Amino acid sequence: MGVLWLPDGALLSPRWRWYSRSCTAVIVLAYVLIATEPTVTEIPGTENPVAVKWLQPLESLFLLFPLSFVGAIASVVLRYRRAKGVQLQQLRWIAVGGLVFVAVYVVGLGIRLRLDLEVGGLANTLLDYLTFAAYAAIPCAIGVAILRYRLYDLGIVINRALVYGALTATLAAAYVGSVLVLQLALSRVSGGTDLAVAGSTLAVAALFRPARSRIQTWVDRRFYRSRYDAARTLQVFSSRLRDQVDIEALRSDLNSVVRETVAPAHVSLWLRS
DSSP, X not given: OGGGGTTTTSOSSGGGHHHHHHHHHHHHHHHHHHHTOSBOTTSTTOBOTTOOGGGXXXXXXXXXXXXXXXXXXXXXXXXXXXXXXXXXXXXXXHHHHHHHHHHHHHHHHHHHHHHTOOTTSHHHHHHHHHHHHHHTHHHHHHHHHHHHHOOTTHXXXXXXXXXXXXXXXXXXXXXXXXXXXXXXXXXXXXXXXXXXXXXXXXXXXXXXXXXXXXXXXXXXXXXXXXXXXXHHHHHHHHHHHTTOOOHHHHHHHHHHHHHHHTOOSOOOOOOOO
């Protein structure tokens, strides 16, 4: 739900945190339900080896999936009404790209329903290509906002996408692998499949926080080196601060750390007498 953080990488207000977390939970649950369906849709008659039947009654929660997009669009509208200056221009370009895609998609869907076009036909294929071309309006509009109106804070969104994308892939691989391994180990035990699923779920839940921390550190070190170096500098300074008793030496260290991490145009330190 990166739309919630456009265009400055921050939520509209702290009140939107619960909504962002709820949308993330709904999206994750939707993918888990798809991955654990009892049958494989693409191959009729094939059973899913990682199927979890007790999760299937939650399929009604799929209705919350489109509602999450409605809320994200509402946050952009509210932000647009409050925006001024450069941020307003950024949002205008992004809104134009989104409106072009939505308009083409809705018109194409209406034509398909009105004319009852045949799947795989020439007209239907042309509408598909037109929809894909209209989708390119969104990244093109974001590109204009980046190059012309300094939309560089999207780096925060990209950072989060890298971290949580890698985290999702890691946890999914760990879950599937642990389920298969535990099923083999508990194959002789009655209810081995349920035990394997429960054990894998607990293991993945315990793995979430340390995996996220390690992936965040790796992303910062690999793609955001300045941020990683700044964090390391602050960590070294905080450890040295515990043993520092000389005020002049402390002032010199503090000024150098601020220059290295923040790089301000001017640094001044006031000490209360």
